[in-house]
Amino acid sequence: MPEAIADSNRISGIGTADVAVIGAGVVGCAVTRRLALLGARVVLLEKAPDILAGASKGNSALLHTGFDAPPGSLECALMQRGHAEFLDIRERLGLPLLETGAMVVAWNEAEEDELDAIEAQARRNGVGDVVRLGRREVLAREPALAPHLRGAVLVPREHVIDPWSTPLAYLTQALANGAQALFGAEVCGGSFDGEAWTLQTARGAVRAARIVNCAGLQGDRIERLLLGDASFEIRPRKGQFVVFDKPAAGLLTTILLPVPTERTKGIVLTRTIYGNLLVGPTAEEQDERDRATIEAETLAALIAKAVEFVPALDGMPVNAAYAGLRPATERKEYRIRHEKDRHWITVGGIRSTGLTAALGLAAHVAELLAGEGWQASPLEDPVWTPVPNLAEHRPRDWQAPNHGEIVCHCEMVTRREIEATFASPLPPGDFGGLRRRTRAAMGRCQGFYCGARLAELTAGRLAEPLAAGDADA
Amino acid sequence: MPEPIDTDVAIVGGGPAGLAAAIALRRRGIARVLVLERESEAGGIPRHCGHPPFGIREFGRPMTGPRYARRLRAEAAAAGVDLRTGHSVVSLEPGGRLTVAAPEGVRTVAARRIILATGAREATRAARLASGDRPIGVINTGALQSYIYLKRLKPFRRPVVVGTELVGLSALWTCMRHGIRPVAVVEEGMRATARWPLSLFPRLLGIPVHYGSRLGDIAGLPRVTHVEIDGPGGRKSRLACDGVLFTGRFLPEAALVRMGTLALDRGSGGPAVDQHGRCSDPAYFAAGNLLRPIETAGWCFREGRRIGEAVADDLAGALPVATRTVRVGHAAPIRFAVPQSLSLAGSSRLTGTIQLRVGTESAGRLTVRAGGRLLWSRRIDTRPERRILVPLQGIDLPEGIDAIEIAIEPGGGA
Ligand SMILES: Cc1cc2nc3c(=O)[nH]c(=O)nc-3n(C[C@H](O)[C@H](O)[C@H](O)COP(=O)(O)OP(=O)(O)OC[C@H]3O[C@@H](n4cnc5c(N)ncnc54)[C@H](O)[C@@H]3O)c2cc1C
Ligand SMILES: Cc1cc2nc3c(=O)[nH]c(=O)nc-3n(C[C@H](O)[C@H](O)[C@H](O)COP(=O)(O)OP(=O)(O)OC[C@H]3O[C@@H](n4cnc5c(N)ncnc54)[C@H](O)[C@@H]3O)c2cc1C
Numbered sequence: 001m002p003e004a005i006a007d008s009n010r011i012s013g014i015g016t017a018d019v020a021v022i023g024a025g026v027v028g029c030a031v032t033r034r035l036a037l038l039g040a041r042v043v044l045l046e047k048a049p050d051i052l053a054g055a056s057k058g059n060s061a062l063l064h065t066g067f068d069a070p071p072g073s074l075e076c077a078l079m080q081r082g083h084a085e086f087l088d089i090r091e092r093l094g095l096p097l098l099e100t101g102a103m104v105v106a107w108n109e110a111e112e113d114e115l116d117a118i119e120a121q122a123r124r125n126g127v128g129d130v131v132r133l134g135r136r137e138v139l140a141r142e143p144a145l146a147p148h149l150r151g152a153v154l155v156p157r158e159h160v161i162d163p164w165s166t167p168l169a170y171l172t173q174a175l176a177n178g179a180q181a182l183f184g185a186e187v188c189g190g191s192f193d194g195e196a197w198t199l200q201t202a203r204g205a206v207r208a209a210r211i212v213n214c215a216g217l218q219g220d221r222i223e224r225l226l227l228g229d230a231s232f233e234i235r236p237r238k239g240q241f242v243v244f245d246k247p248a249a250g251l252l253t254t255i256l257l258p259v260p261t262e263r264t265k266g267i268v269l270t271r272t273i274y275g276n277l278l279v280g281p282t283a284e285e286q287d288e289r290d291r292a293t294i295e296a297e298t299l300a301a302l303i304a305k306a307v308e309f310v311p312a313l314d315g316m317p318v319n320a321a322y323a324g325l326r327p328a329t330e331r332k333e334y335r336i337r338h339e340k341d342r343h344w345i346t347v348g349g350i351r352s353t354g355l356t357a358a359l360g361l362a363a364h365v366a367e368l369l370a371g372e373g374w375q376a377s378p379l380e381d382p383v384w385t386p387v388p389n390l391a392e393h394r395p396r397d398w399q400a401p402n403h404g405e406i407v408c409h410c411e412m413v414t415r416r417e418i419e420a421t422f423a424s425p426l427p428p429g430d431f432g433g434l435r436r437r438t439r440a441a442m443g444r445c446q447g448f449y450c451g452a453r454l455a456e457l458t459a460g461r462l463a464e465p466l467a468a469g470d471a472d473a
Numbered sequence: 474m475p476e477p478i479d480t481d482v483a484i485v486g487g488g489p490a491g492l493a494a495a496i497a498l499r500r501r502g503i504a505r506v507l508v509l510e511r512e513s514e515a516g517g518i519p520r521h522c523g524h525p526p527f528g529i530r531e532f533g534r535p536m537t538g539p540r541y542a543r544r545l546r547a548e549a550a551a552a553g554v555d556l557r558t559g560h561s562v563v564s565l566e567p568g569g570r571l572t573v574a575a576p577e578g579v580r581t582v583a584a585r586r587i588i589l590a591t592g593a594r595e596a597t598r599a600a601r602l603a604s605g606d607r608p609i610g611v612i613n614t615g616a617l618q619s620y621i622y623l624k625r626l627k628p629f630r631r632p633v634v635v636g637t638e639l640v641g642l643s644a645l646w647t648c649m650r651h652g653i654r655p656v657a658v659v660e661e662g663m664r665a666t667a668r669w670p671l672s673l674f675p676r677l678l679g680i681p682v683h684y685g686s687r688l689g690d691i692a693g694l695p696r697v698t699h700v701e702i703d704g705p706g707g708r709k710s711r712l713a714c715d716g717v718l719f720t721g722r723f724l725p726e727a728a729l730v731r732m733g734t735l736a737l738d739r740g741s742g743g744p745a746v747d748q749h750g751r752c753s754d755p756a757y758f759a760a761g762n763l764l765r766p767i768e769t770a771g772w773c774f775r776e777g778r779r780i781g782e783a784v785a786d787d788l789a790g791a792l793p794v795a796t797r798t799v800r801v802g803h804a805a806p807i808r809f810a811v812p813q814s815l816s817l818a819g820s821s822r823l824t825g826t827i828q829l830r831v832g833t834e835s836a837g838r839l840t841v842r843a844g845g846r847l848l849w850s851r852r853i854d855t856r857p858e859r860r861i862l863v864p865l866q867g868i869d870l871p872e873g874i875d876a877i878e879i880a881i882e883p884g885g886g887a
Binding site: 243245246247290291293294295296299300315317318319320321322398399400401402403405406409410412430431444445446447448449451452453455456463464466467468469470471472473 | 559574579597600602603605607690716731
């Protein structure tokens with residue numbers, strides 16, 4: 001790891017933290033924020049060089065209402081809490097929102113028969129603003145859809161958000177309010193002495209009174225490592241996606257959801273906050289927890305599916321393909337384990353709704369801690385730290401004068417943005433982190449034009465450099 | 474917001490095609506010719522092709538790409554072209570207006586005519602739907618050359634190279650000269666795409682070529698560690714490497730066209746044009762590799778010059794007004810035909826040359842028919858990526874027919 005990175009997060013003066021959060025996925029970032037705002041001394045421990053190394057780097061980026069969640073479940077309640085808090089705080093954190101609404105579309109008679117139940121469940125879950133739409137109404141709203149559809153349930157408050165800036169904003173605000181984050185700090189052991197935990201990490205020992213395990217795809221292993229047993233078993237479920245180029249985004253405004261099956265929400269078609277159109281995810285069980293590979297046949301099938309829904313996508317250029325792993329378990333619900341005596345909370349099995357529920361989960365963790373008598377002393381006037389805008393529908397940096405240079409032409413990323421992210425309190429640790437903070441090299445040419453310039457600009461600043469050395473003269 | 478820029482002709486892209494068009498326009502006396510180039514330096518792709526041969530036809534001697542680019546810039550300056558670098562065109566508006574991201578902010582350009590010359594690039598790993606992990610070290614030739622010739626950096630040390638188009642073989646040469654040792658070349662076809670004797674090139678360098686093979690899987694995180702190769706007859710093998718270079722499979726850089734209102738030809742991937750390079754909106758023209766993947770720099774230069782002349786004619790009112798538009802149709806294995814239509818002015822006599830490419834190796838008779846009637850034919854035996862030209866000069870179109878069909882018909886003979 002380059003020295004600059006190591007330096008910026010050397011373990012310093014933590015003493016005994018009130019809470020150590022393990023894992024800088026969206027859940028860990030939200031929990032760290034909540035506890036910091038409640039006045040706790042929090043340290044976040046992440047094994048990767050940057051945030052979002054696990055499940056949280058590849059999702060559909062939807063802010064869900066919980067309309068289709070299991071009624072009465074903790075998941076449903078916390079998604080709704082997360083949804084509400086997100087809307088409440090997002091402007092102060094600079095976070096964008098596309099108020100698209102979603103439609104569960106029935107493409108055949110059997111699916112049409114399901115719409116009543118979907119509508120009823122939404123109402124039971126407190127999502128009372130759903131609207132039933134007939135075929136004509138759907139087509140009037142979305143003229144690019146294949147005309148053979150039969151009807152839909154419209155869920156107006158399903159929205160599209162920025163999947164990367166959101167957790168970044170949570171952790172940035174946490175740091176501004178006193179939290180610490182350590183990267184390259186894999187937790188590899190530890191013990192509890194009745195008062196506090198001492199964790200062994202790749203960056204040295206860290207002492208904390210309490211642990212919140214937000215290790216996502218490794219949540220069960222962390223339990224086994226530190227508690228001796230695991231209360232659940234992670235069964236990773238992969239989702240692959242295809243991202244179409246910007247001209248595709250004009251073809252659809254509303255999020256398109258299929259009628260769900262037992263196992264999955266199914267293939268979604270949605271705009272992204274970055275101005276693209278996304279199709280995915282698949283739902284594929286696998287054992288591997290660290291690798292989320294993409295497969296040509298699956299990607300081709302996703303494209304075919306998208307074309308089936310929106311025929312004008314036929315021949316549309318593909319910009320990117322990616323995959324994410326859901327930290328699913330052998331059961332459907334979230335796996336919260338609260339061990340009061342051992343000062344331990346696991347927030348595990350946050351399979352496919354964690355981006356939405358993260359703020360709700362964080363509030364839930366705070367309540368569990370309060371329940372054990374932990375005294376919060378909420379900051380009276382917390383600092384708000386808006387993140388730079390990456391959303392296509394809001395003003396971007398290239399539109400303002402003196403941006404230095406446009407480095408990435410496809411996504412219109414400026415030199416000033418790249419420099420600003422490296423100078424920020426949470427600079428990118430690796431190339432993925434830089435892409436997620438700026439959109440650089442995420443567009444249609446994937447670095448054909450800007451790759452070398454990025455290698456030059458990032459030299460010495462990333463865990464794995466883009467260049468493999470100097471060229472022979 | 475800064476003032477709009479008003480000009481006679483605005484050219485989007487300062488590569489060989491755009492600069493050639495600009496020079497031609499200035500030489501024809503057009504007062505205000507503006508070239509908008511998004512990079513910090515004009516010259517286009519040749520800027521980072523540190524190898525000959527460029528410029529033989531234009532400047533009478535072989536030179537490296539960077540020299541050629543320098544020469545083009547000097548000629549443009551001498552001709553009085555207003556060249557603005559760091560200006561990225563972000564949208565095309567009907568009737569000849571552009572939105573431009575300029576260093577001083579967003580600007581509008583209003584021009585009597587606009588020439589699009591944004592070039593072509595290679596299909597990315599994502600567009601090829603390649604399987605596996607998504608590590609660092611997977612790039613295209615364009616990026617490789619920028620790393621080496623513009624930044625003096627190596628993107629990898631031991632890559633696997635995918636494809637044997639000319640650009641792939643030229644990449645091998647670039648690698649070897651700058652301390653990169655390709656592990657192998659992978660080619661889907663049973664022989665190289667580039668012509669003999671260049672196709673012998675990998676063997677001369679001692680680099681194994683896997684014909685009839687596909688890249689099955691890319692593996693490694695954060696950097697490539699190996700690839701799986703699906704060989705002929707389902708044979709799988711694994712190659713250790715630290716990068717993957719995808720070469721060739723060019724496509725026009727046509728996002729501006731796709732985002733706007735100009736008609737796009739799905740076959741070529743570029744804007745649909747007539748023989749004068751005129752787009753569906755008559756304020757817009759196009760030239761160079763944006764029209765089709767892919768031609769040499771010299772070809773694009775001459776094409777740019779020709780389209781520049783056409784625009785000068787148009788501004789002088791000398792480009793004949795079309796009285797008849799003839800659609801140029803084509804059938805598989807022909808992948809595209811450029812131009813996509815011919816504008817005829819008061820005559821049934823065809824003009825110009827149609828350029829074709831095939832999707833698969835094909836032999837037979839290349840024919841031009843109108844309403845079933847054979848107008849022209851010749852024997853053909855060709856492969857993908859080879860330039861095929863159909864000269865139309867002097868052919869008479871039958872009355873009442875507004876389309877020609879180009880096909881490769883089975884059978885041969887003279
Ligand atoms: C395909 C797909 C689509 C989805 N779509 C949506 C959606 O549209 N809306 C929505 O709300 N949700 C969605 N989700 C769900 C959401 O992405 C997840 O619920 C969420 O990312 C889970 O986050 P997490 O923080 O629990 O886990 P993770 O993101 O996996 O974070 C865990 C972190 O812990 C770190 N870690 C692991 N072990 C250790 C250790 N020993 N020491 C230190 N650190 C460690 C990891 O490196 C990782 O960074 C989707 C998920 C997928 C996969
Ligand atoms: C790797 C590689 C190797 C090659 N080797 C050879 C060779 O050895 N010999 C040979 O003859 N040919 C070679 N070629 C082909 C040759 O480079 C091209 O034929 C030639 O450059 C095409 O010219 P052009 O003007 O059409 O496009 P380009 O050279 O691509 O120029 C297009 C210009 O438009 C600019 N542009 C694009 N979009 C915008 C926008 N929105 N706003 C403003 N500016 C924009 C670009 O920055 C670029 O400068 C090679 C090509 C590649 C990719």
